[in-house]
Amino acid sequence: MLKDLDDATVTVALSVSAAVVGTAALLWGLRRSFVVVTVTGLSMRPAYEPGDRVIVRRGRVPAKGGEVVVEMPSIEDRAWPSPAAGLGAPGVDVARRRWLIKRVAGTPGDVWSPPSGEPVEVPPGHLFLLGDNARLSFDSRQMGPFEADRVLGSVCHRL
Template identity: 65%
Template sequence: MRRRLVAVTVVGLSMQPTYEPGDRVLVRRGVVPRRGDVVVVERPCSQRLAWDRPSAGLGSVRSPVTERQWLVKRVAGEPGDPWPSGREETDRVPPGHLLLLGDNARLSFDSRQMGPFPVDRVLGAVWRRL
């Protein structure tokens, strides 16, 4: 069970009112998220908006997770879904990626700044609050 379930502490205000700073959630690793799910995704390097190391997310059951920084976000779009921006209607969430948004748009670092997140950077879906 230890490899499949991970406890994560919520930091920051981006998921208010759903989750508050200090809330702890139990994450099921290896669960492919769907629209509406709350997920934990690896935070990219702030300067380059990219990742420096191989993924510790989906499909990487043995990778250590304690050395990484994680974000809690809601899946707002799956591959093929329209991208909710003022751009062309042909803009879609690319294959292998997710549109991830914080519930508190005013204070969230998410797909609005980052663009689509690779699915393999998702640790798993939030199963329940602890």
């Protein structure tokens, strides 16, 4: 069939095909690197309101003061119902897990003081995470340090 077409038509058809394949590959790569998360709670007020949407860069933990999206543990058990997917969770269906937006307040080696007890050092592979609205936030004040492999990624932009 291609032998019946002139060279210009074949060149255009091949160029269009390459563009479509390239665009699909780019979108696939972006989807594996970035995800949109909708804010549902009040723990990060006034920075974020329920219904706000943020773009999260998977697999990245910002420096102290930055914001992360971390998998929500069971409040009753102070544990997670499923195994950790690993930092960034590229193979995990984000919609099937529950997420929290928190601010990084401590990294491994930092010392934090729990509400009752002696100061504790943030262990390797963990983060001390806080919500901006302390009265309504379930965070490291109740949970202790969060496992870093429960982090989906860092908030990079609000939509």
